[in-house]
Amino acid sequence: MKEENAILKDTILNLPGKPGVYQFYDSNGTLLYIGKAKNLKKRVSSYFSKTHFENNKLRVLVKKIAEVKHIIVDTESDALLLENNLIKKYQPKYNVNLKDDKTFPWICIKNEPFPRVFSTRNIISDGSKYYGPYTSALTVRTILSLIRQLYKLRTCQHSLTDENIQKGKIKKCLEFHIGNCQAPCESLQTKESYDAAINQIHLILKGNLKELLDHLNNLMLDFSAKYKFEDAEAIRLKIEMLEKFQIKSTIVNPSIHNVDVFSIVQDGDLAYVNFLKVVNGAIIQAHTVELRKQLDESPVELLEFAIAEVRSRLYSDAKEIIVPFSLDSLPPNSFQTIPKIGDKRKLLELSERNAKYFMLERKRQKASISPEKSTFRILSTLKSDLRLSELPIHIECFDNSNIQGSNPVAACVVFKNARASKRDYRHFNIKTVTGPDDFASMKEVVTRRYSRMLDEHIDLPQLVIVDGGKGQLNAAVQGLEELDLRGRIAVIGIAKRLEEIYFPGDSIPLYIDKNSESLKLIQQMRNEAHRFGITFHRLKRSDSMLKSEITNIPGIGESALKKIWSRVNNIDELKNLSENHLIEILGEKKAKLVKIYLDGIKSPG
Numbered sequence: 001m002k003e004e005n006a007i008l009k010d011t012i013l014n015l016p017g018k019p020g021v022y023q024f025y026d027s028n029g030t031l032l033y034i035g036k037a038k039n040l041k042k043r044v045s046s047y048f049s050k051t052h053f054e055n056n057k058l059r060v061l062v063k064k065i066a067e068v069k070h071i072i073v074d075t076e077s078d079a080l081l082l083e084n085n086l087i088k089k090y091q092p093k094y095n096v097n098l099k100d101d102k103t104f105p106w107i108c109i110k111n112e113p114f115p116r117v118f119s120t121r122n123i124i125s126d127g128s129k130y131y132g133p134y135t136s137a138l139t140v141r142t143i144l145s146l147i148r149q150l151y152k153l154r155t156c157q158h159s160l161t162d163e164n165i166q167k168g169k170i171k172k173c174l175e176f177h178i179g180n181c182q183a184p185c186e187s188l189q190t191k192e193s194y195d196a197a198i199n200q201i202h203l204i205l206k207g208n209l210k211e212l213l214d215h216l217n218n219l220m221l222d223f224s225a226k227y228k229f230e231d232a233e234a235i236r237l238k239i240e241m242l243e244k245f246q247i248k249s250t251i252v253n254p255s256i257h258n259v260d261v262f263s264i265v266q267d268g269d270l271a272y273v274n275f276l277k278v279v280n281g282a283i284i285q286a287h288t289v290e291l292r293k294q295l296d297e298s299p300v301e302l303l304e305f306a307i308a309e310v311r312s313r314l315y316s317d318a319k320e321i322i323v324p325f326s327l328d329s330l331p332p333n334s335f336q337t338i339p340k341i342g343d344k345r346k347l348l349e350l351s352e353r354n355a356k357y358f359m360l361e362r363k364r365q366k367a368s369i370s371p372e373k374s375t376f377r378i379l380s381t382l383k384s385d386l387r388l389s390e391l392p393i394h395i396e397c398f399d400n401s402n403i404q405g406s407n408p409v410a411a412c413v414v415f416k417n418a419r420a421s422k423r424d425y426r427h428f429n430i431k432t433v434t435g436p437d438d439f440a441s442m443k444e445v446v447t448r449r450y451s452r453m454l455d456e457h458i459d460l461p462q463l464v465i466v467d468g469g470k471g472q473l474n475a476a477v478q479g480l481e482e483l484d485l486r487g488r489i490a491v492i493g494i495a496k497r498l499e500e501i502y503f504p505g506d507s508i509p510l511y512i513d514k515n516s517e518s519l520k521l522i523q524q525m526r527n528e529a530h531r532f533g534i535t536f537h538r539l540k541r542s543d544s545m546l547k548s549e550i551t552n553i554p555g556i557g558e559s560a561l562k563k564i565w566s567r568v569n570n571i572d573e574l575k576n577l578s579e580n581h582l583i584e585i586l587g588e589k590k591a592k593l594v595k596i597y598l599d600g601i602k603s604p605g
Contacts, residue, residue, distance in 0.1 A: 011068050012048065015041040019079045020072040021086060024094075027066040033094040033295075034086045036079040036329065040070050058295045061094050080329040084308035096305050097292040104133030104314070105140045107205060113160045114184045114194050117153055117201060119144060131205040133314055134285065147204065150238050151197040152182050152189075160185055204242075207279035213242055256281050256343060260311065260318040263351040264303050265359050269293045272362070273306035274355035277316060278347060285314060288358040304329050322348055375418045382463075382518035385510075386501070388490050392463040393417060396449075398476065399467040399529035400441045401536075408433065410445040411533035414461075415525055427536045439475040442466065446479030450489075460489055467526050469495040470502050477504045494526055560590055574598065 015022075020040045024033040037043030053059040073079050087095050110116045111127035119140045123130055134140045147153070154160070158170045165187055172183035182189035203212040216239050223232035261276040270292055277285035289310060291302055304327055310316075311331055321330065322337045322344055330336055339345040379391050386392075395415045400408065414424035428448065433440045446464070453460060466476045473493030480486050493502040499519065500509035512519040563585050564574065575598050582591035 008066065008068065009048075012041070012044055015044055015068075015070060016072060017041045018072050019074070019076045020070050021079055021082045023069045023071075023086075024061070024065045025067040025069065026064045029067075031090050031092045032064060033061060033092050034083055034090065036076070036083040038076050038079075038328065040072070044068060044070075057094065061295065075332070076329045077332040077334075080304060080308050081312075081331060084305065084312060087305075088309070094294050096294055096297060096302065098289055098306070098309055105137055106130045106132035106134070107140060107143065109198060109201065109205075113162075114154055114191070115198055116155060116157075117144070117147055117198075118155075129202070139284075143205070146241065147201055148180070149241060151201065152180060153194075153197065154181050154184060156185070158185060207282065207284060209242060209280065213239060216242070256347070258318045259320045259322060259344075259347075260307075260316055261322040261347050261351045262303060262307055262310075263324055263348060263355050264299055264306070265352065265355045266299065266302075267359055267363070270359075270362075271299070271302045271306075272355045272359045273303060273310070274351045274358065275306075275310045275314070276347065276351050276354070277314070277318070285316075286354065287314065288355055290358075290362065300325070300327055303327060307331065322351075324348060324352070378418045378517045378521055381516065382521060385512050385516065385518045386463070386490070386492060388463065390462055392461075392490070394459065394461040395463045395465065395525065396461045397465040397467065397525040397529045398442060398445060398449075399526070399533045400438045400445075400472070401530075401533040408436065408441055409533060409536050410441060411529050411536060412445065412449055413525060413529045413532055415521075418521055420528060425532055427532075438468065439471050442468070442472045442475040443479040446476045447482055450480065450483050450485055454483065460485070462490060464489055464491040465522060465525055466491065466493040467496075467529055468493050469500070470507070473502050473504060494522055496526075499523070556590060556593060560586055564594075 017039045019038055022035050022044050047062050105119050105121050108120050109129040170185040172186050175181040176183040216235050220232050220235040256278055259278045264273045274288045276283050319334050321334050383391050397413050400410045408430040410428040412426040414421045428445045430441045432444050466472045502509050
């Protein structure tokens, strides 16, 4: 350990004072954390010179670090991008967790004769032009709806090559007859006319509505001058639709062009970062991400991480980034603006309102499925299904087990508020029952369990579940009756084969819907009791426990044990000894006693 510390110390002392990315590894070579730094030596050294840690996670991280690696880059901006890419690739345990795995839609103009225009989430490198990604599917549908109102484009997947068109291989379809397509497949629309529409669609998708509107206005005047009034009217209608779309989109000064807006709000260990993309005064993208802090990261660190991640995923290359406070690191070729007044300040405030709304909505969603509400719903359903008089907040479940009739044991698991309370689990060695008698064993453990709880004034459960049918249930009821607890504790039995629920004194079982939360809770408790009992069995089978059990065989004392363990090393060897060998070691009488015991444990049950 001292040698490792010396190597680590030497590594830190020799780090360069340059921008870069550092990586912390533990002694097993597992990557723990990735960070960026303006000065690698200062930043990494700061972790090991701390006398007080901001939180326990940071203290644990530093304690685990066994190796430091680094990558030098030219600028702090490069370090930011490299850090972001490495975190996405390796997802280290102690880095900020971005809770967002969405894939976003794009609008594609297909690279083909008479191109189709459609939405997709998959980008194919075939020369097609993709616009986006859009953070709202509704926005995509709205834009495509506008395009289809303005232009009559084909939607078929036919290959409209000159050869196919000239040979008449493709016929016009229903889309032509209802006026949605001009049938370029039969040369009823020229390639020049179709491409002119596609060029205008490119301008719409780029956000260059002013350029497009100027072009259409000139075209309309040209048609009017040539007395082509029908064509001029068609252009006028397009201009009107585009202007309405522009008015709906524009919310700030149109001179604000290609700007990214980021804001952040925090709520405990969570932070929410909102992003707005503004082109020509119109918001064309809006998205909010949720971040989970790991090492009490500052708002600056969180926002820097989110900016790099969001811009990378949404392919934004805006030079100006509007933020609420000064950042240390920015993406390459960009600058920050911290507005105090004016339209840019309004944009930042709008972004902050979006972030707060998203945070409140997430809290509302989490509250609607909070553990408290979920627990109350499950227990209320269970109370209703089993016709209980009170909410079963405290439930206990019993399961009996034995190994081929030997070493009978029982398990009791406890659930409080529909969740396992493992510190209250109990094992029982059966003491008063001879042989494999599940009913008598159930009565014993139920009596012992609640007798002790009464003696110690411990609160009794509202419900007891017995793993088994009517026989085990009746045995448990007898145990409760002896303690005068019949009627004070509800008790049911669950039979494995058909998941039948039995009630005391009722021969007809209840069948609960297999998808019911209450049946799932009962099954969970039954399975947990069985698991807990089996675990105890395995412990009982272990060499150390079985060796100690042999001392309890009447007539087998210390001298006999010494003779046994001088000839064999473990229980398996003892089991494999023939009866003659046992007689040779212990004599006929004691050999017979040991043989009877071993026969009882030879085959696990």
